[in-house]
Amino acid sequence: MPNDFQLFFPTDADSLLAMLAADALGPRTVLWLNEAQHYLDGSADEAAAAALLRRLDADGPFVALATLWPDHDKALTTASTSSDDPHRQARALLSQAHYVHLPSSFAEHLDAVRHAVSHDASLASALNAGGADIAQVLAAGPQLVDHYEAPHSLYGIYGKALISAAMDAHRPGIIGPLPLTFLHDAAQGYLTGSERAAADPNTWFAGALTHAPILIKQITRPLQDVPCPSGMGALAGVVSLADYLQHHDRRTRWFLCPPATFWNAATRHLQSPDALAGLAYAAPVRHRLRHAAHLYCVAAEAGDPSALTRLAEMREGDGDQEEAEPLYVAACAGEPSGLAWLAERREEAGDQEAQRLYVAAADAGSTSSSKRLAERRGGAGDWEVAERLARHAGDSSGGLFARNGSSALTWLAEMREEAGDQEEAERLYRAAADAGDIALPQRTALKQRERPPSHGYGRNHARLPGANRKRTIPWHAWSRTAWSRSCAGRGWCRGPAAWDRVPRRRTGGNRPGPRRAGWCPLRPAGR
Structure with a gap:
């Protein structure tokens, strides 16, 4: 505006009629009518519409x-079929309007919105809270x-209690409808004794249900109906919390x-089961251990095998x-971690039953049990079976065994190296690198620092695969090659200077400053 x-x-x-009657709206003025139906739909509104037509x-x-x-707009612009035409002047006024239709969702323009949020904090908050429904969030x-924090109606405090309970349910991560029976019983704890x-x-x-789901600015409601997953209408007996209030709750x-x-x-x-388990997990953090135990029991009855x-x-x-x-025993029916725990307890007690339980847990998908079986077979000298189990552990965990960042194959390689079988150790180290052991380069560098130098690179050399097996390369170079190949195979990428950090740290020390600028963290390819 100029x-x-x-x-x-x-x-x-x-007030619009008063402005027009006083000729206050002269040249070089802008009239702003927010929610125009409030000016055009009522006893005085036809007079206001007629006066505004004359001003135009x-x-x-x-x-x-x-x-x-x-x-x-439809109500004001649709011609009446009766002799009484309550919106004739409003319809004449709106017929001269130039309409700009705003989309109900910005789903097709989210990239542009994300670009703009860096310059507009309110837009960023609306995007985080409302997804594509940005205009609605900004408007209401x-x-x-305000409706939640400062209730004014007779039943406002009780409606606020329902909303508070819904907020507390969503904060630990409950996704989905909330039963009204749950809100009814929970609300009492949000009220004082006198209330x-x-x-x-x-x-x-x-009364609370007249306050909590009230329509705000003709846009949204604090507690909202949940549409039927199939068909028309709303699900009976359940509500959901407005996205904006969920976002507000997480901050306040x-x-x-x-x-x-x-x-x-x-x-x-x-x-x-997911909602119950989520609350059960959140309860001990808040020192509500008794409630956590009860929720885990109900989650197990609802079909969550990990709850036990x-x-x-x-x-x-x-x-x-x-x-x-006995709880671990009961969990064994549907959860491999229960079998793994029993196997560990049996092994600690010297019970031969541990082997069978480890096998059962490994078959059920427990990577820790596969790793432990590999350790046991390797300790007994059965390296072929140990390697097969180690590879199974890697396959079950997406190529990595998440224990101290190292794979089972790396552990086997270290055992063979300690036993003096250098050639077999090198083969297993290569297999671990090919499987994507992200800890291998760091472990290799640590070995270099720990071992005294010997002939050339000594044991810190790795033989290259292929015909020329006598040619050797430093372990850090082999780790770099295997790591790069593993990254490419897994769809990972890295900055071009990622590996420059290794020689820099060897020659210049681990110093802060500009040298660190070239180090790029791993990121998924294509992002």
């Missing part, structure tokens, strides 16, 4: 800007927060712990081995 223009923003139809025909320049929701986000005493047992919840209520009624209500009314393992780990952490073991 600097010499004036902006007028009337509060209602009466007068001297300019004069600009009138308005926002109007599609349903209100602050009002949602509970003043509540009518027969009407407070119905992160350190608040839900009351006991929340955990008890979750145990009674939540049915999703987590519960057994809690018992074991408390030193209650007698209570932990």
